[in-house]
Amino acid sequence: MLASASASAQAVRVAEGRRASLAPGAAALRAPRAAAAQQQQHAAAASRRSAARRVSAEAAATESPPVPGAAHTNGGGTRVMIIGGDGYCGWATALHLSARGYNVQIVDNLVRRNYDLQLGLDTLTPIASAHDRVRKWGEVSGKHIDLQVGDICDWEFLSQTFQAFKPDAVVHFGEQRSAPYSMIDRQHAVYTQSNNVLGTINVLYAIKEFNPDCHMVKLGTMGEYGTPNIDIEEGYITITHNGRTDTLPYPKQAGSFYHLSKVHDSHNMHFAARAWKIPITDLNQGVVYGVRTEETMADRALINRYDYDGIFGTALNRFVVQAAVGHPLTVYGKGGQTRGFLDIRDTVRCIQIAIDNPPARGEQMRVFNQFTEQFSVNDLARIVTEEGKKLGLDVETISIPNPRVEAEEHYYNAKCSKLQELGLVPHLLQGSMIDSLLEFALEYKERVRPELIKPAVDWKKSGTAVATMSAAVAK
Numbered sequence: 001m002l003a004s005a006s007a008s009a010q011a012v013r014v015a016e017g018r019r020a021s022l023a024p025g026a027a028a029l030r031a032p033r034a035a036a037a038q039q040q041q042h043a044a045a046a047s048r049r050s051a052a053r054r055v056s057a058e059a060a061a062t063e064s065p066p067v068p069g070a071a072h073t074n075g076g077g078t079r080v081m082i083i084g085g086d087g088y089c090g091w092a093t094a095l096h097l098s099a100r101g102y103n104v105q106i107v108d109n110l111v112r113r114n115y116d117l118q119l120g121l122d123t124l125t126p127i128a129s130a131h132d133r134v135r136k137w138g139e140v141s142g143k144h145i146d147l148q149v150g151d152i153c154d155w156e157f158l159s160q161t162f163q164a165f166k167p168d169a170v171v172h173f174g175e176q177r178s179a180p181y182s183m184i185d186r187q188h189a190v191y192t193q194s195n196n197v198l199g200t201i202n203v204l205y206a207i208k209e210f211n212p213d214c215h216m217v218k219l220g221t222m223g224e225y226g227t228p229n230i231d232i233e234e235g236y237i238t239i240t241h242n243g244r245t246d247t248l249p250y251p252k253q254a255g256s257f258y259h260l261s262k263v264h265d266s267h268n269m270h271f272a273a274r275a276w277k278i279p280i281t282d283l284n285q286g287v288v289y290g291v292r293t294e295e296t297m298a299d300r301a302l303i304n305r306y307d308y309d310g311i312f313g314t315a316l317n318r319f320v321v322q323a324a325v326g327h328p329l330t331v332y333g334k335g336g337q338t339r340g341f342l343d344i345r346d347t348v349r350c351i352q353i354a355i356d357n358p359p360a361r362g363e364q365m366r367v368f369n370q371f372t373e374q375f376s377v378n379d380l381a382r383i384v385t386e387e388g389k390k391l392g393l394d395v396e397t398i399s400i401p402n403p404r405v406e407a408e409e410h411y412y413n414a415k416c417s418k419l420q421e422l423g424l425v426p427h428l429l430q431g432s433m434i435d436s437l438l439e440f441a442l443e444y445k446e447r448v449r450p451e452l453i454k455p456a457v458d459w460k461k462s463g464t465a466v467a468t469m470s471a472a473v474a475k
């Protein structure tokens with residue numbers, strides 16, 4: 001808890017968060033202000049505190065599960081700052097870790113909610129406000145989650161929050177994560193890269209300055225690799241060239257300005273791990289599907305967001321909603337596009353595994369490919385059609401012109417063994433999973449706005465004119 005954070009300071013942070021979120025592209029690139037000498041003092045003190053805290057965190061890791069209705073506690077376990085903890089993956093992860101005795105803090109500027117307001121979009125599920133969510137979680141679980149509303153591109157906010165909470169691990173979900181959003185126009189491309197790349201650099205500096213033992217767990221994407229005509233390794237590839245051999249970062253061929261922001265992050269983190277010996281794990285996550293986790297289903301006020309629109313919706317989640325409302329499944333082009341996928345219940349577990357297995361200081365940045373199965377878009381359409389029929393739904397599939405620039409038929413074989421070697425037991429996409437997703441979508445189908453389903457952004461038409469959110473969606 002941030003006992004030192006006054007109410008007025010909090011109000012300023014909220015205002016700063018709002019300012020940044022209302023003006024994509026206008027995020028200020030602030031010069032670092034804190035005096036170097038003062039930071040060094042903080043770093044030394046933070047490092048001493050961190051060592052003491054690790055001992056208590058290890059002891060707390062054996063705590064029993066929370067007792068519903070008990071007085072709220074903050075877990076007392078490993079201190080985990082979850083940046084982007086109000087988002088789809090972040091919220092489910094925050095609850096998963098809190099339920100298991102980790103001491104969780106959410107840091108989020110709530111900009112994701114503003115993208116929806118600006119674009120005229122909405123989640124399928126009615127989600128509670130960030131403050132109501134954590135309050136309800138306290139009532140349901142007896143666990144306290146600290147919520148700090150602010151922008152990690154604001155160094156003053158991030159450095160104060162980091163020093164006050166003293167995390168042992170930072171899980172960084174806090175980025176603009178839609179490829180179509182980044183391709184709306186120049187302004188949205190610039191906003192995406194400045195928000196994502198500069199925010200990540202700030203996190204790296206916070207760790208370096210205030211606690212270089214703190215483990216950074218960063219969400220990257222499988223989209224960083226593109227679709228090479230060879231197997232995709234987990235982060236690194238050993239190459240023999242002109243008689244010499246080296247193990248190097250795997251080549252990246254990202255397919256949008258969003259995916260490229262993740263590539264830039266990966267390079268910056270790889271450098272920081274080498275230069276400052278910060279322990280870093282880069283998780284190249286596949287496309288996430290599903291909405292239910294044990295904790296988010298514990299109360300309606302804890303329900304997670306579910307995006308089905310043409311900008312933020314991801315493939316399987318979109319198809320399921322389309323099937324539920326009788327809209328044809330919209331396959332882009334030939335539908336041979338193949339990607340890695342995972343259930344959101346595996347996302348939260350992967351993050352826990354990554355936190356529990358930090359690299360040693362000085363070790364090369366770890367890279368895990370975080371997905372469990374590969375599917376083509378046509379595979380997904382076929383699976384949803386078959387399962388939909390079992391529920392009496394008449395599901396049709398159409399091919400529409402591909403708004404993206406991507407191979408529609410290609411080789412794809414990506415490795416994903418490291419997380420399973422560390423204990424991940426995957427939830428595979430079987431009939432029962434699709435059934436429960438379809439039932440979920442049917443439950444909320446009255447909230448679906450069919451006009452939001454079609455793709456809203458064309459890669460080749462991305463221009464310099466400022467597109468308003470509603471104009472982008474109405475195209």
Ligand SMILES: NC(=O)c1ccc[n+]([C@@H]2O[C@H](COP(=O)([O-])OP(=O)(O)OC[C@H]3O[C@@H](n4cnc5c(N)ncnc54)[C@H](O)[C@@H]3O)[C@@H](O)[C@H]2O)c1
Binds near residue numbers: 087107286
């Ligand atoms: N959802 C997927 O299928 C998927 C797949 C691969 C990778 N990822 C990655 O996982 C992460 C989380 O994805 P998600 O689907 O939960 O996204 P999301 O948009 O639902 O959540 C991101 C959260 O970060 C917050 N945020 C953004 N910029 C911020 C800033 N400058 N300061 C503070 N908070 C900020 C947003 O308000 C939002 O709550 C992203 O980095 C994304 O690239 C997601």
